[in-house]
Each structure stands twice: as structure tokens, then as C-alpha cells.
Amino acid sequence: MNLQIFVNALVNAALIAPPAMAFSLLFGVLKFPNFAIGGYITLGAFAAYTFNVPLGLPLPLATLGAMLFTGFVVWLAHVWVFKPMQDQSAVTLLVVSIALTLILESVVRLFFSADVRGFDIPLERPWKFWGARITREQVEIIACAVVLATGLHVLLRHTRIGRAMRAVADNPMLAAIRGVDAAKITALTTVLCGAIFGLTGVFAGLDLVIEPLVGWNLTIPIFAAAILGGIGSPYGAILGALLLGLAEELTILVLPSTYKIAVGFVIIAIFLLLRPQGLFGTAEIKK
Amino acid sequence: MTEAILSVTGLRSGYGRTVICDDISLQVSAGQITCIIGPNGAGKSTLLKTIAGVVPAIDGSIRVAGVQMAGLPAARVAGSGMAYVPQEANVFRALTTHENLAMGGWQDEGRTQAARDRVYDMFPDLKPLARVPAGNLSGGQRQMVAFGMALMLEPQVLLLDEPSAGLSPLMVGEMFETVRRVNAEGVAILMVEQNALQGLKTAHEGIVMAAGRIAMQGAASELLNSADVSELYLGSRI
Amino acid sequence: MSAYLVSMATYAGFFMILALALNLQWGLTGMVNFGIAGFYALGAYTSGLLSAKAGWPLGLSIPMAIAAGFAAGGLVALLSMRLREDFLAIVTLGVGEVIRLIVLNEDQITEGPRGLRIEAQPFQSLMAPENYPVFYLGFVAFFVAITYWICERIRKAPMGRTLRAIREDDVVAGVLGKNVFRHRIQIFAIGGGFMGLAGALYAHYSQNISPEVFMPTVAMFIWMSVIVGGAGNNRGLLIGAGTVIMFLEGTRFFGDVLPWLDAETMSSVRIITIGLLLIVTLRLRPRGLLPEPKFTYTRDKIAG
Ligand SMILES: Nc1ncnc2c1ncn2[C@@H]1O[C@H](COP(=O)(O)OP(=O)(O)OP(=O)(O)O)[C@@H](O)[C@H]1O
Ligand SMILES: [Mg+2]
Numbered sequence: 120m121n122l123q124i125f126v127n128a129l130v131n132a133a134l135i136a137p138p139a140m141a142f143s144l145l146f147g148v149l150k151f152p153n154f155a156i157g158g159y160i161t162l163g164a165f166a167a168y169t170f171n172v173p174l175g176l177p178l179p180l181a182t183l184g185a186m187l188f189t190g191f192v193v194w195l196a197h198v199w200v201f202k203p204m205q206d207q208s209a210v211t212l213l214v215v216s217i218a219l220t221l222i223l224e225s226v227v228r229l230f231f232s233a234d235v236r237g238f239d240i241p242l243e244r245p246w247k248f249w250g251a252r253i254t255r256e257q258v259e260i261i262a263c264a265v266v267l268a269t270g271l272h273v274l275l276r277h278t279r280i281g282r283a284m285r286a287v288a289d290n291p292m293l294a295a296i297r298g299v300d301a302a303k304i305t306a307l308t309t310v311l312c313g314a315i316f317g318l319t320g321v322f323a324g325l326d327l328v329i330e331p332l333v334g335w336n337l338t339i340p341i342f343a344a345a346i347l348g349g350i351g352s353p354y355g356a357i358l359g360a361l362l363l364g365l366a367e368e369l370t371i372l373v374l375p376s377t378y379k380i381a382v383g384f385v386i387i388a389i390f391l392l393l394r395p396q397g398l399f400g401t402a403e404i405k406k
Numbered sequence: 407m408t409e410a411i412l413s414v415t416g417l418r419s420g421y422g423r424t425v426i427c428d429d430i431s432l433q434v435s436a437g438q439i440t441c442i443i444g445p446n447g448a449g450k451s452t453l454l455k456t457i458a459g460v461v462p463a464i465d466g467s468i469r470v471a472g473v474q475m476a477g478l479p480a481a482r483v484a485g486s487g488m489a490y491v492p493q494e495a496n497v498f499r500a501l502t503t504h505e506n507l508a509m510g511g512w513q514d515e516g517r518t519q520a521a522r523d524r525v526y527d528m529f530p531d532l533k534p535l536a537r538v539p540a541g542n543l544s545g546g547q548r549q550m551v552a553f554g555m556a557l558m559l560e561p562q563v564l565l566l567d568e569p570s571a572g573l574s575p576l577m578v579g580e581m582f583e584t585v586r587r588v589n590a591e592g593v594a595i596l597m598v599e600q601n602a603l604q605g606l607k608t609a610h611e612g613i614v615m616a617a618g619r620i621a622m623q624g625a626a627s628e629l630l631n632s633a634d635v636s637e638l639y640l641g642s643r644i
Numbered sequence: 645m646s647a648y649l650v651s652m653a654t655y656a657g658f659f660m661i662l663a664l665a666l667n668l669q670w671g672l673t674g675m676v677n678f679g680i681a682g683f684y685a686l687g688a689y690t691s692g693l694l695s696a697k698a699g700w701p702l703g704l705s706i707p708m709a710i711a712a713g714f715a716a717g718g719l720v721a722l723l724s725m726r727l728r729e730d731f732l733a734i735v736t737l738g739v740g741e742v743i744r745l746i747v748l749n750e751d752q753i754t755e756g757p758r759g760l761r762i763e764a765q766p767f768q769s770l771m772a773p774e775n776y777p778v779f780y781l782g783f784v785a786f787f788v789a790i791t792y793w794i795c796e797r798i799r800k801a802p803m804g805r806t807l808r809a810i811r812e813d814d815v816v817a818g819v820l821g822k823n824v825f826r827h828r829i830q831i832f833a834i835g836g837g838f839m840g841l842a843g844a845l846y847a848h849y850s851q852n853i854s855p856e857v858f859m860p861t862v863a864m865f866i867w868m869s870v871i872v873g874g875a876g877n878n879r880g881l882l883i884g885a886g887t888v889i890m891f892l893e894g895t896r897f898f899g900d901v902l903p904w905l906d907a908e909t910m911s912s913v914r915i916i917t918i919g920l921l922l923i924v925t926l927r928l929r930p931r932g933l934l935p936e937p938k939f940t941y942t943r944d945k946i947a948g
Contacts, residue, residue, distance in 0.1 A: 151730050152730050152731070152733070152734060200923055203927060204926055204927070204930070206930070207926065207930065208729075209729060209730040210670075210676050210729055210730060210733065211871055211875075211926070213730055213733055214864065214867040214868065214871055214922070215922060215923060215926065217860075217864050217867075218864065218868070218918075218919040218922045218923065219919065219923075221861065221864065221915050221918075221919050222915065222916050222919035222920065224915075225911075225912040225913075225915040225916045225919075226912070226916060228908065228912040229909060229912045229913070229916075232908060279508075279512075279515060282501070282505055282508060282509065283509070283512065285498070285500055285501060285505075286498050286501060286505075286509050288500070289498045289499060289500040289501065290495055290497075290498050290499070292460065292480075292492075292495070293492065293495060293496065293497075293498060294498075294509070295460070295479070295480040295481045295484075296458060296460065296480050296481075296484060296490055296492065297484055297509050297510060297512050297513075297555065298481050298482075298484030298485055298512050298513040299481060299509070299512055300481050301481070339734075339738070339741075342734055346731075346734075375749055377745060377748065377749050378745055378749065380741065380745070381738075381741065381742050381745055383738075384734075384735075384737075384738025384739075384741060384742060385738070385742075387734055387735060387738060388723075388724075388735050388738055391724075391727055391731050391734075391735055392723060392724065392727070392735075
């Protein structure tokens with residue numbers, strides 16, 4: 120077997136794992152699979168592009184701007200769309216979230232057309248080792264993902280706010296009884312996840328290309344990683360992302376690469392049917 | 407009667423447009439245990455939820471140590487010296503025992519460490535379970551976590567909804583013992599019990615609820631001896 | 645102009661059949677289907693390929709499209725009966741996408757992105773070409789009426805009532821046993837059959853089908869029709885489908901009035917408008933324009 124496959128799988132996992140953790144977190148408080156994440160990621164990519172190329176900011180600063188901007192938009196979506204609709208069924212909310220993705224994608228199209236773009240970064244030769252190659256950006260993505268995952272872990276396990284986030288996801292009524300402002304914590308979780316989706320947009324722009332469909336194309340792999348790891352288990356999402364990346368790379372060996380997106384679906388279907396609790400989670404997915 | 411720590415007058419509440427509890431007036435004196443009994447669906451849980459602010463009051467007043475609580479949401483009632491333990495889902499299953507207790511002290515994080523030590527002193531059985539997620543605990547252990555969480559802010563009055571529900575017969579006795587112990591620390595308790603006999607034996611005062619209203623009220627020993635009560639609610643358990 | 649209206653109404657007809665089928669599946673079994681585009685594509689390609697490549701008469705190829713949708717529906721239902729509805733949504737969306745990917749990639753058979761040209765049209769030889777669009781509109785309307793009639797019959801039949809009553813309660817479903825289980829699969833399959841029919845009707849109308857038509861957005865539009873119209877109400881969703889098509893196609897008028905807007909901009913504006921339509925409708929009328937009588941979908945918010 121080829122080392123390159125593992126390198127690719129690792130890069131893929133670094134791209135997918137943070138948003139899969141965020142998706143898991145978001146599912147915990149909102150209780151429906153939020154397809155709007157596709158739109159948020161696209162928005163993040165284009166926000167960073169705008170800061171970086173037309174406005175000429177260095178990429179790290181542009182990334183920060185994109186995270187803030189996406190977090191803000193996600194907060195708006197929460198206040199104007201999802202919060203007022205919280206009594207709707209999960210399916211209705213799911214449809215609304217797809218609509219939101221379509222809206223965001225189309226807004227981006229209005230301003231940027233469907234052309235493929237990239238960030239303003241110097242081209243460097245990839246590093247080679249033992250026959251595998253990896254670019255500098257890919258190494259940076261992996262490093263950022265590790266930092267982010269560690270940060271999320273510390274936040275959720277070892278801070279007061281993080282504990283409240285988990286408590287609200289677990290039992291919002293009891294959290295309120297213990298004096299937690301559940302609505303505020305939910306909004307905060309939403310914004311935090313929004314910032315992570317914004318960052319994913321930047322990563323996607325670095326590793327793939329910047330185009331309006333970039334978020335939609337990542338949505339299913341993100342769901343797959345989250346479900347594979349066990350929904351509601353942010354750590355499972357990391358392993359889920361690794362396994363998914365590996366499965367996708369192996370598929371390309373036998374099938375045309377256009378079938379790659381189907382891998383995510385097939386994994387989702389198999390896991391939901393055979394082991395709905397994923398690798399780590401608790402079963403919540405069956406009726 | 408000593409001074410009332412919790413005083414409810416003319417309380418009415420319900421879900422949406424259906425009124426469940428109506429014209430409820432009761433007092434809980436400082437340091438005393440009051441037990442509410444009544445048939446299923448009488449509105450006992452709804453009454454406690456209303457007092458705790460989970461279900462909004464339509465009319466009437468709820469005073470804790472003289473301060474008006476009616477109309478405040480649950481999160482605002484939480485720090486008022488009154489703590490409520492719901493009948494079901496009364497722990498955070500995904501959080502460890504330790505973290506559950508910390509959530510009990512959410513409103514005053516500065517006191518958490520000392521308060522948690524106090525709770526562990528009171529429930530030594532919980533100490534070895536500190537790192538176990540509450541979802542993995544037994545029913546009795548979970549009930550202790552729920553109690554401990556409610557006691558974190560040193561409330562003056564505790565609202566307990568069926569603390570003995572779902573426990574094994576052996577655990578039931580222990581549970582009432584715990585209620586007495588908590589009370590011995592000076593905490594007034596308003597509890598709902600299906601187990602009317604044990605509940606009234608533990609309590610100083612008793613209230614019988616039926617169809618959303620108070621049907622009878624008096625000293626627990628009087629209710630225990632009353633013919634109506636023993637026929638209706640104590641039944642063969644005497 | 646009137647030719648344009650006729651074509652818009654015809655498209656509304658396809659959407660109405662799809663929406664009725666979806667409502668049959670969701671309303672009676674509580675099982676969601678986000679793979680509508682896949683079933684639609686299955687019907688379109690089954691009838692299209694059979695007539696264009698195998699030379700079958702339409703009298704056979706269209707029923708085969710229905711059969712293909714029926715079989716696929718039954719299979720999906722059988723496999724995923726017990727999934728929670730929002731996760732079933734992801735699985736069915738996946739089924740739809742996989743069907744589209746197959747159509748896209750197996751281009752030796754399907755012609756892939758080049759598009760499949762279909763000459764055959766029902767009753768083509770019986771009339772002058774200039775009258776044909778109006779005839780086809782009537783043809784589609786006829787099938788909408790039949791679909792509506794069958795859906796209402798199923799809904800009002802004793803089994804339909806029972807299914808609706810237990811839709812949200814699987815414990816009861818379990819007690820009632822195998823019979824209910826079988827009926828739910830049947831109903832999901834029937835819904836799939838109607839979607840196949842809609843696909844076939846579309847294929848022979850447009851005479852040129854390609855995978856890009858069957859994007860998951862189709863599922864979105866149909867779900868919007870059902871939700872905007874009022875979930876569970878068949879008359880409501882006819883209005884819903886009409887409204888969605890009106891916004892989708894009607895905004896093309898802007899192109900005539902405001903010529904400086906290019907096609908790309910127009911299509912973006914169209915999607916934004918229709919997405920906002922859904923959100924605004926739900927904000928103003930949470931149960932849709934014509935809500936379903938008696939049964940409502942709400943999630944239990946107050947914990948015990
Ligand atoms: N969330 C709710 N929404 C609407 N009605 C409710 C809700 N919860 C309870 N009820 C209704 O309110 C009435 C009183 O219920 P409540 O739970 O207060 O009774 P209870 O006396 O605690 O009974 P039990 O002994 O079974 O616990 C019942 O008729 C019940 O159906
Ligand atoms: Mg009760």
C-alpha cells in the first residue's frame with residue numbers, strides 16, 4: 120500500500136473533523152441535522168477570499184475576519200430563522216436549513232459568479248518524503264485542526280461555559296432550573312460553531328478551490344464523519360473523519376473519482392442501519 | 407406556626423389554555439417537611455413546576471422568604487433560596503457526578519468547591535462516582551446526584567417531586583432517611599409522594615390534592631389518622 | 645406568452661404529482677423522503693431509455709417507469725423503516741444522489757451529461773404540433789387528477805386513518821404488528837411509483853433529459869410545496885406546488901422586463917426568492933397556508 124493514501128486521508132480528516140465536531144455540538148442543542156452548514160462554509164471561504172484578495176489582508180488576518188463574519192451570520196440565522204421556528208418538527212427545520220444553504224450559495228453567486236478562485240498565497244513545491252508529497256498548506260491545515268480539536272476539548276470539558284453548553288444540549292429544562300440561561304448558551308454555541316464553519320471554508324479554499332458549491336460538497340462527508348463517530352460525541356467525530364478520509368481514498372482506487380461523494384452516503388446508510396449509535400455515541404437515531 | 411419560608415396564595419396555572427392547578431394556597435414553615443399526596447393526574451407535579459417557574463403562573467403569588475417569584479422564569483427563580491428536583495430527567499446524563507454538582511452551583515461558581523465538599527460529606531457514596539457519567543448510575547445513585555445538585559446553593563427550601571419513585575423497596579426507606587437528614591440541616595422541604603404512608607410519616611405537615619385543588623390540609627399525623635385519607639390513599643399499605 | 649403559461653402549468657403538474665406522492669409517504673407513514681430527485685430521475689430514465697434505446701412503445705415504457713419507482717420505494721422503505729426521520733432524510737437524500745451519480749457516470753448507457761434525446765411523445769401523431777403543448781398539459785392534468793383521487797382514497801380508507809393515527813407512535817405500530825408494517829412499505833412504494841410517473845411524464849415532455857435536472861434542489865422544491873401548502877393537506881399542497889412553480893418560473897419574466905440581468909444572476913435571484921418564500925411563510929403561518937385538519941406535528945417541548 121501507498122503512503123500517499125494515508126497522507127491524503129489525513130488531510131481530508133483535518134478538513135472534515137473540526138466541522139464534524141461543530142455539527143455534533145450544534146445537533147446537540149438544536150436537535151436536527153443542520154444542512155445550513157454548507158452555506159456557512161461557502162460563506163466563510165468567500166469572506167476570507169474577499170479580505171485576502173480584493174482587500175489585500177494577509178491570510179491569517181483574513182481567516183480571523185472570515186470566522187467572525189460567519190459567526191455573525193450564523194447568529195443572525197439563529198435569531199431570525201431557527202429560534203422563532205423552534206416548535207416546528209425536525210423535518211421542517213431540516214428543509215428550512217437546506218433552503219438557507221441555497222439562499223447563501225445564491226447570494227455568493229450574485230456577488231462573485233461561479234468562477235473558481237484561490238487565495239493569494241505564494242506557490243511552493245510540495246515536500247516529499249518516502250514517496251509521498253504534502254504541501255505546506257496541508258501541513259498548516261493539519262496543525263490548525265489539531266489545535267482546534269484540543270481547544271474544543273478544553274472548552275467543553277474544563278470550562279464553565281463549555282460545561283453549560285453540554286448541560287443545555289443534554290437537558291435544557293434542567294439547565295434552566297439550575298439557573299442557566301439556556302437561550303443564551305444555545306446562541307453562544309451557534310456562534311462558536313459558525314466560526315468553526317467559517318474556518319473550514321478557509322481550509323477548503325486552501326486545499327480545494329473557492330467556489331459556491333464548496334460547502335455543499337463537504338456537507339455529506341461532514342455528516343458521515345459525525346454519524347460514524349456517533350452523533351453527539353465530538354471526539355468520535357475525529358475518528359469518524361479519519362476513517363471516512365481513508366474510505367474515500369480507497370474508493371478512488373477502484374471507482375471513478377466522481378463517485379467519491381457517494382462513499383459518505385453509503386457509510387451513513389450502513390452505520391445508521393447497523394450501528395446507529397456510531398462508534399462512540401449513544402443510540403438516538405432510531406425512533 | 408413558625409415563620410413561612412415559602413408562601414403560595416391563590417395560585418392558578420396550566421398548559422396552554424387548560425388550567426390544571428387552581429386556587430392553591432399553602433405555606434411551608436422554615437425547617438419543616440410538607441408532603442403533598444393525591445391521585446395520579448391530580449396536578450401535583452404541575453404545582454411544583456409552577457412554584458419553580460418551569461410552568462408560568464396564570465394568577466396568584468409565590469413568595470420565597472417574602473420575595474415574589476410568580477412570573478419569573480425558572481432560570482431566575484433558581485438563585486432565590488429555593489431549589490427544585492423534578493420527577494424525571496433530574497440529572498444531566500452526559501455529565502459526570504462531579505460536573506452535575508458543578509451545574510448545581512452554576513449561579514455562584516465561587517462557592518462550588520466548598521459546597522461540593524459539603525455534598526460529598528452528606529452523600530459519601532457519591533465520592534467514588536465523581537468521574538462517572540450520571541447516565542451510567544443506578545436509580546438511587548442518580549436520585550442522590552439530583553439531591554446533591556439541588557443542595558449546592560444551600561437552599562432554604564427544597565421542592566422534591568416523588569423522590570422515591572422507581573426505587574427498590576430497600577432504597578425507598580433510605581431515601582426517606584436522606585430526606586430527614588437534609589431537613590435536619592435546617593432545609594425546609596415541600597415534597598410530592600405517591601408513597602403516601604411513608605411520605606406522611608416523614609413529614610410534619612400534609613396536603614391532599616385532588617383535581618388540581620387542595621382537598622385537605624393539616625398536620626401529617628392528623629392526616630395519617632384521618633379515616634378519609636387512610637381509605638383513599640393509604641389503602642392496604644397500612 | 646400563452647405558450648409560456650402552458651409550459652409553466654405543465655411543470656406545475658409534474659411538481660403536483662411529486663408533492664402528492666411525497667405527502668402520501670410522509671403524511672401516512674411518517675417516513676420522510678429527500679430522494680425525490682432520484683425517484684424522478686429513475687422514472688424519467690427508465691421510460692426514456694426504454695423508448696429511445698430499446699424502442700419500446702410508450703404504453704409499456706411509462707408503466708415500467710412507475711414500476712421502477714414502486715420497487716425502489718419499497719426497497720428504501722423496507723431498509724430504513726425504523727430510522728429517526730431526520731436521519732432517514734439524509735439516507736434518502738443519499739439514495740437520490742447515488743442515482744444521479746450513476747446516471748452521470750454510466751454515460752455509455754445514459755449519455756451522461758450530454759443528455760438523453762427522446763423522440764417519442766404520447767399521441768404525437770394524432771394532432772398538429774402547434775396544438776400538442778396544450779394537449780400535453782391536459783394529459784398531465786389528467787394524471788394529476790388521478791393521483792389526487794388515489795391519494796385521497798388511500799388517506800380516507802380505514803387503513804389510512806389507522807396509519808395516520810399511529811404515525812408518531814411506534815409502540816402502537818409495534819402492537820398492531822406486521823400488517824401495519826406491510827402497509828407502510830406499500831404506501832411508500834406507491835408514492836415512489838407516482839414519482840416515477842412524474843419522471844416519465846417529464847421525460848417525454850422535455851424530450852431531452854440530463855442529470856443536472858435531478859439535483860437535490862428538486863427535493864427541496866417539493867418539500868417546500870408541501871410545507872408552504874400545509875403538511876398533510878392535499879389541496880393545500882396543490883396550491884403550494886403552484887406557488888413554488890410560479891416563483892420559480894414566474895421570475896423569468898424579470899428577464900424580459902430587466903434585460904440587463906444575465907441568466908446566472910436571474911437563477912440566483914430565483915433561488916433566493918424561493919428560499920425566502922419558505923422562511924417567510926413559516927414565520928407568518930407556522931402550519932402552512934392550509935394546515936392539515938386534526939393531526940398536527942409538534943415536538944414535545946415541556947419535559948416531564
Ligand atoms: N406538558 C404537559 N402538557 C399538557 N398537559 C400536561 C402536561 N403535563 C401534565 N399535563 C396534564 O396535567 C395534569 C396533571 O399532571 P401532573 O403531572 O401535574 O399530575 P401528578 O399529580 O403529578 O400525577 P402523577 O402522580 O402521575 O405524577 C394531567 O392531566 C396531565 O395530563
Ligand atoms: Mg407527578
